[in-house]
Amino acid sequence: MTSLVIAEHDNASIKGATLNTVTAAAAIGADVHVLVAGHNAGAAAAAAAQIAGVSKVIHADGASLEVGLAENVAAQVLAIAGNYTHILFPATANGKNVAPRVAAKLDVGQISDITKVDSPDTFERPIYAGNAIATVQSSDAVKVITVRTTGFDAAASTGGSAAVETAAAATDSGKSSFVGREVTKSDRPELTAAKIIVSGGRALGSSEKFDEVMIPLADKFGAAIGASRAAVDAGYAANDLQVGQTGKIVAPQLYVACGISGAIQHLAGMKDSKVIVAINKDPEAPIFSVADFGLEADLFVAVPELVAAL
Amino acid sequence: MKVLVAVKRVVDYNVKVRVKSDNSGVDIANVKMSMNPFDEIAVEEAVRLKEKGVVTEVIAVSCGVAQCQETLRTAMAIGADRGILVETAEELQPLAVAKLLKALVDKEQPGLVILGKQAIDDDCNQTGQMLAALGDMPQATFASKVEVADGKASVTREVDGGLETISISMPAVITTDLRLNEPRYVTLPNIMKAKKKQLDVFKPEDLGVDVAPRIKTLKVMEPAKRSAGIKVPDVATLVDKLKNVAKVI
Numbered sequence: 001m002t003s004l005v006i007a008e009h010d011n012a013s014i015k016g017a018t019l020n021t022v023t024a025a026a027a028i029g030a031d032v033h034v035l036v037a038g039h040n041a042g043a044a045a046a047a048a049a050q051i052a053g054v055s056k057v058i059h060a061d062g063a064s065l066e067v068g069l070a071e072n073v074a075a076q077v078l079a080i081a082g083n084y085t086h087i088l089f090p091a092t093a094n095g096k097n098v099a100p101r102v103a104a105k106l107d108v109g110q111i112s113d114i115t116k117v118d119s120p121d122t123f124e125r126p127i128y129a130g131n132a133i134a135t136v137q138s139s140d141a142v143k144v145i146t147v148r149t150t151g152f153d154a155a156a157s158t159g160g161s162a163a164v165e166t167a168a169a170a171t172d173s174g175k176s177s178f179v180g181r182e183v184t185k186s187d188r189p190e191l192t193a194a195k196i197i198v199s200g201g202r203a204l205g206s207s208e209k210f211d212e213v214m215i216p217l218a219d220k221f222g223a224a225i226g227a228s229r230a231a232v233d234a235g236y237a238a239n240d241l242q243v244g245q246t247g248k249i250v251a252p253q254l255y256v257a258c259g260i261s262g263a264i265q266h267l268a269g270m271k272d273s274k275v276i277v278a279i280n281k282d283p284e285a286p287i288f289s290v291a292d293f294g295l296e297a298d299l300f301v302a303v304p305e306l307v308a309a310l
Numbered sequence: 311m312k313v314l315v316a317v318k319r320v321v322d323y324n325v326k327v328r329v330k331s332d333n334s335g336v337d338i339a340n341v342k343m344s345m346n347p348f349d350e351i352a353v354e355e356a357v358r359l360k361e362k363g364v365v366t367e368v369i370a371v372s373c374g375v376a377q378c379q380e381t382l383r384t385a386m387a388i389g390a391d392r393g394i395l396v397e398t399a400e401e402l403q404p405l406a407v408a409k410l411l412k413a414l415v416d417k418e419q420p421g422l423v424i425l426g427k428q429a430i431d432d433d434c435n436q437t438g439q440m441l442a443a444l445g446d447m448p449q450a451t452f453a454s455k456v457e458v459a460d461g462k463a464s465v466t467r468e469v470d471g472g473l474e475t476i477s478i479s480m481p482a483v484i485t486t487d488l489r490l491n492e493p494r495y496v497t498l499p500n501i502m503k504a505k506k507k508q509l510d511v512f513k514p515e516d517l518g519v520d521v522a523p524r525i526k527t528l529k530v531m532e533p534a535k536r537s538a539g540i541k542v543p544d545v546a547t548l549v550d551k552l553k554n555v556a557k558v559i
Contacts, residue, residue, distance in 0.1 A: 067474075070439065070442075070449055070451070071448055074443065092470055093452060093467075093468070093469040093470045094469070096435050096439075096451070097439065097449075097451050097452075098439075099436075099439075100435075100436035100437075100438075100440045100443070101439050101440070101442065101443040101449070102443075103405065103440065104405060104408055104439070104440035104441075104443035104444050105443050105444075107405075108405070108524060109403055109404070109405050109523075109524030109525045110404065110405070110434070110436050111525060112433065112434045112435055112436060113433065122528065126433065126533065127336075127431065127432055127530070128321070128327045128336060128431060129430065129433070130533055131326060131327050131336075131533065132327065132531065132532065133532075133533050134527050134529075134530045135528045135529045135530075135531070136525050136527050136528065137525065137526045137528055138525050138526075139524055139525070139526065140524050173448065174479075175447070175448035175478060175479045175482075176449075176450075176476055176477070176478045176479075177476065177477050177478075178474075178475075178476055179464065179475040179476055180474070180475050181469075181472060181473070181474045181475070182473045182474075183471050183472040184472045190470075190471070192470070196558075196559075229488070232488075232489075233489070238472075239454065239468050239473070239487075239488075239489055240469075240470065240471055240472055240473075242488075245430065245433070246348075246427075246428065246487075246488060248470075253558050254552070254556075254558040254559065264326055265323070271536060274556075275552070275558050276536075276539070277548065277552070288539075288541070290536050290539075291539045292536075292539035292540070292556065293539055293540060293541075293548055293551050293556075294539060294540070294541045294542065295541070295542050295544070295545065295548050296541060297544075297545075302545055305545040306545050306548065306549065309545055309546060310549065310559070
């Protein structure tokens with residue numbers, strides 16, 4: 001029994017989601033190997049070899065793997081899949097993009113978004129926006145899994161000394177090509193890795209107000225900024241800031257919800273946060289039912305006051 | 311060029327489901343069912359491509375129980391030209407649905423297949439990618455913008471930290487994200503018209519597909535409840551609680 005973790009990386013470094021996925025793989029109880037499929041990704045492969053609990057790193061390097069096109073990355077995984085009983089991806093945009101391709105080619109079902117490993121073939125995963133937790137058992141020979149990173153602690157990024165083995169890079173599928181990327185530039189911590197998140201809702205009223213109120217609060221906390229679907233749909237915040245069932249799933253130490261009513265789809269994305277603060281002027285807002293500390297107040301008064309008090 | 315759109319009948323997004331007392335699943339008897347919201351966006355996108363003249367026919371497909379015909383009628387009221395139901399009472403998992411869709415792709419030869427990125431019941435996010443793999447087609451998941459020209463689709467995708475644009479050759483699979491479009495309201499005349507549109511029914515056996523589930527649900531539990539918090543009267547108390555009680559700042 002050996003598990004393969006597909007590393008999330010940017011060729012230069014390993015992303016945090018990989019570390020949580022290694023922990024999930026270790027919980028299965030098998031040897032853990034990590035695949036770094038990229039281009040000029042020697043630094044990422046070397047970093048993967050340092051992760052505690054990893055016994056081998058497979059480094060596949062080629063231009064076809066540079067931007068993580070699903071067709072090519074899936075082919076890379078399939079080229080070595082025969083050696084593994086479990087193949088785990090972080091449930092990031094990349095992992096979710098590639099994993100089902102691998103599962104379908106292997107003719108196995110996929111277990112998405114696991115939050116707990118019960119045994120090598122039995123896992124827990126949330127369904128219906130986290131309103132129920134299903135325990136599921138796979139009868140397939142190979143388990144293809146995506147891992148909800150908030151369900152597992154991060155493995156230590158140092159302390160390991162795995163051997164790095166190189167593998168030939170998959171050839172380009174010729175059917176998909178990369179055109180460009182618009183990456184949101186920000187000095188703030190990444191939403192899914194932040195210790196503190198301040199999140200704004202529709203009550204902010206406009207994108208100007210959203211920035212005017214939320215940025216000073218985020219700066220003061222050193223926090224990442226999130227948003228409710230309503231705020232994103234209204235154009236107050238960028239799409240990739242959406243927290244919820246179909247957006248980012250987060251579990252920071254502190255989540256401050258400002259002017260967010262708390263639809264079940266939003267709660268699904270943040271209710272595992274350690275401490276939740278809700279600031280809302282509607283005393284009936286459902287967000288108060290999950291908040292450790294609720295402040296019934298106008299956010300345009302309370303948030304600047306909070307910034308001043310910190 | 312034809313477009314195939316897959317639509318799933320799910321518990322309406324406004325319904326808060328309850329776990330059954332015997333922990334065998336969630337109780338979906340007598341709850342409102344609707345088209346999966348992401349699939350509605352998929353239908354809307356296909357219909358817009360037809361309205362732009364890029365596409366000649368929009369075929370909506372649903373897999374599941376007989377009542378999925380209602381979901382297909384909704385898709386046809388939005389503007390799909392005809393519907394196909396693959397009818398079965400068996401539990402259908404994403405791999406099985408992908409295989410059924412692959413069989414229909416072989417039959418209909420569409421240039422594009424558009425699906426929602428995930429269903430809001432099982433939250434799997436698998437079917438589109440699996441179909442693409444089975445059909446050796448390129449994929450563009452989590453689409454927020456689609457442009458079709460010269461046998462290629464240029465798709466902007468919502469990825470972690472921003473947006474990414476890729477160009478894929480057709481036939482291809484696209485899965486929709488929330489901001490791709492805002493589906494239109496269906497009007498009464500269009501609902502009436504949809505009732506007259508062609509709707510074919512197949513069984514999985516007709517398509518030669520084994521739909522047996524691979525993953526068994528052992529039990530379904532309520533999630534751990536958060537213990538109720540407190541209301542604080544003012545900002546000063548809030549800061550005090552965060553510093554001295556929760557100790558998170």
